[in-house]
Amino acid sequence: MTDYTLYIIIALVVIFLFSAIRILREYERGVIFTLGRFWKVKGPGFIIVVPLIQQMVRVDLRIIVMDVPSQDVISQDNVSVHVNAVVYFRVVDPEKAIIQVEDYYSATSQLAQTTLRSVLGQHELDEMLSERDKLNADIQRILDEQTDAWGIKVNNVEIKHVDLDDSMIRAIAKQAEAERVRRAKIIHAEGERQAANELANASEILAKQPSALQLRYMQTLTEIAGDKTNTIVFPLPMDMLETLTNAIKK
Template sequence: MFGGVIIFLFLALLFSALRVLREYERGVVFMLGRFHKVKGPGLIIIIPILQQMVRVDLRTIVMDVPTQDVISRDNVSVQVNAVIYFRVLDPERAIIQVENYLEATSQLSQTTLRSVLGQHELDDMLAERERLNADIQEILDKQTAAWGIKVANVEIKHVDLNESMVRAIAKQAEAERERRAKVIHAMGEAEAAEKLAEAAQVLSHEQQAIQLRYLQTLTEIAGDKSSTIVFPIPVDILEKFTRSSA
């Protein structure tokens, strides 16, 4: 009876001492409260009572940053959320240097997102997301390096505006389109006026050119469906015929 109890306790201790870590897992082992070593993957042995182990996942973690209220540099209130991709490179520091590296990374991401976007205007948030993503990623990566964490990428997902701001931006875009249309129209008028001035200067020096232009106009009008055409004949042309008959 007593021998059976001993065997049972031995087997229980043996099974409790065995741990299996997957390929993407590491075990941070402590010996009497002090860091001992990082083990894994595969089958490892933990001495009961004397040693404790904390599992660490080395895969890339995708973390949603909750929606943050941000006031841009031009005093526009927007709501922004993002997603962060990071992974643990040093399991020892991830467990020892910070209490909960997941919670710490999440909180740091929220404050960094508000801080970085608050330094830019609304137009930058809407048009230059890649640059803002890179800035946030660089800041996070520097601060989480002490925890053994590598921030691989940051993506701003949505920049939400209130309804009044959406209407204001729509009016601004419409005004900008009208301004561009007027500028293009004015440039066309200026170019046309310049060409007309050049043509008038050429016609003023070439009398025959004026007569050819007159005849061309008659040809164009003759192609019209009108039955009767009244067109004044310049005196210069009549003088040409008068001189030839004389």
């Protein structure tokens, strides 16, 4: 064997060793296939993959943030809205994520879109706007149950935007304005009721103490005297008017 042949053999061995060495980061795992059959999940760190016999598929175990495109949803009260969301998920079983589904990211994305439309279509518009936490929890639970067979764990789902048509925005504004007017009328009526109750209580107290009525009369005269107007309204107590009326009749 010549030196040239020996160098070629050494070079081939070195190339073989370098091609067999794999370094996986802490958040990565390698799904190893031997002659096409699943063997085991390796990593992280230094691993060896036999060339031509074994193949490795890298899987990232970090949380993936997936944006769900805007979906056209018809609410239960027949209102058309555009809704988009964001899904947080991660791979917890690399073997299932590679073997059970062709592309787990694409599969999770499509499932999230259909689930978003299905869940929101069962609720009215007011619930979409005011009960987002409940809707997020419902979507997250359904996605987590259906992706469990793929080795996927859905950690959280957040509805980002609920976009309405201009006509619906104007209708909601009118509804909000009418609601504010209704509340203002109720508050005004409640104030009138409370004022009437207080006046009734005050009249009862004044009826029990005639001197208090005279003091109130004098206070009213004092307030009128301080008014810088040409016309002075001079109030007369009702009991004085009754006395004058009785005197005239006699």
